[in-house]
Amino acid sequence: MAKVLINGLLIGAAAVALFPLLWMLSASFMPPGAADTLPPPLWPAHATLHNYHELFRRAGMGRYLLNSLLVATAITLLSLALNLMAGYAFAKLRFAGRRGWFRAVLGTLVIPAQVAMLPLFLMFKYLGLVNSYGGVIVPAMASAFGIFLVRQYARGIPDELLEAARIDGAGELHIFTRIVLPLLKPIVATLAIFTFLTAWNDFMWPLIVLTGQEHETLPLGLAALAREHAQDSELMMAGAVVTVLPVLLLFLALQRYYLQGLLLGSVKG
Incomplete structure (x- = not known):
C-alpha cells in the first residue's frame, strides 16, 4: 500500500509538472484563435503547421x-x-x-x-x-x-x-x-x-x-x-x-x- 501511494503521488506530481509543457506543444498545432476559446481545448481539432511556418517565415x-x-x-x-x-x-x-x-x-x-x-x-x-x-x-x-x-x-x-x-x-x-x-x-x-x-x-x-x-x-x-x-x-x-x-x-x-x-x-x- 505504501509503494502504491508513493508511486501514485509521484505520478500525480509528474503529471502536474508535464501538463503545461504538453498543452504548449498541443496549442502550437492549433489554428489561430483556437487556444483562446473557453474552455481551451486540450488537443487541436484540426492540427496545422501554420504557426511554425509563420514563425520561421x-x-x-x-x-x-x-x-x-x-x-x-x-x-x-x-x-x-x-x-x-x-x-x-x-x-x-x-x-x-x-x-x-x-x-x-x-x-x-x-x-x-x-x-x-x-x-x-x-x-x-x-x-x-x-x-x-x-x-x-x-x-x-x-x-x-x-x-x-x-x-x-x-x-x-x-x-x-x-x-x-x-x-x-x-x-x-x-x-x-x-x-x-x-x-x-x-x-x-x-x-x-x-x-x-x-x-x-x-x-x-x-x-x-x-x-x-x-x-x-x-x-x-x-x-x-x-x-x-x-x-x-x-x-x-x-x-x-x-x-x-x-x-x-x-x-x-x-x-x-x-x-x-x-x-x-x-x-x-
Whole structure:
C-alpha cells in the first residue's frame, strides 16, 4: 500500500509538472484563435503547421535559433577547456597562493551576477564587444561553479598515478590530456550539459549587451515575439516549443550522465 501511494503521488506530481509543457506543444498545432476559446481545448481539432511556418517565415526565428546554437556551443567548448584546466590545477598542482586563489574563486559565488553587469557592460563597451557574439561568449568562458565541480572530482585522482607519469618524463600538458581527461569523462559530460543549458536559456545578459536583432538569441526573440503578437497565443506557443524542445530533449537523453557526474563530484575529496 505504501509503494502504491508513493508511486501514485509521484505520478500525480509528474503529471502536474508535464501538463503545461504538453498543452504548449498541443496549442502550437492549433489554428489561430483556437487556444483562446473557453474552455481551451486540450488537443487541436484540426492540427496545422501554420504557426511554425509563420514563425520561421515572418518572425525570423531561424536566425535566432542559429545564434543560440552558435553562442551556446562556443560557450560550452571554451568553458569546458578553461574550467577543466583550472579545476585540475587547483586540485593537483602545487603553486603559491593556491588555497587563497581558490577561496577567492568560491567567494564570487555569493556575489549576485546583477551586481557585476554594469561594470562588465562598461568594460565591454570600451573593448568594442557590445552587440557582438564576443560580448555574450567572453563572460561565460569560465565559472566558479564549474571550477569547483571539476576540482572536487579531480581530487579523487590518485597522486601516485600522476607522479609515475612525471617520473617517466611526461610533461604536465601530456599528463592532463592523456591521463587526467579520460578520468574526468563523467564530470565533463555533466559540466557540458549544465553549461549548454545555462547558455541556451540565458536572457538577462544578452538583453543588456546585444542591441541589434542580427545577434539576438532565442530567449530574446521569444520575448520580442510576445510583444509583437500578444494576442496570437498559438504562434507564441510555437515559439516556446522551438526554444524549449531542443534543450529538453538534450537533457532527457543525457540526464543519466548529468546526475552521475553531480553525485560522483559531491563525494570526491
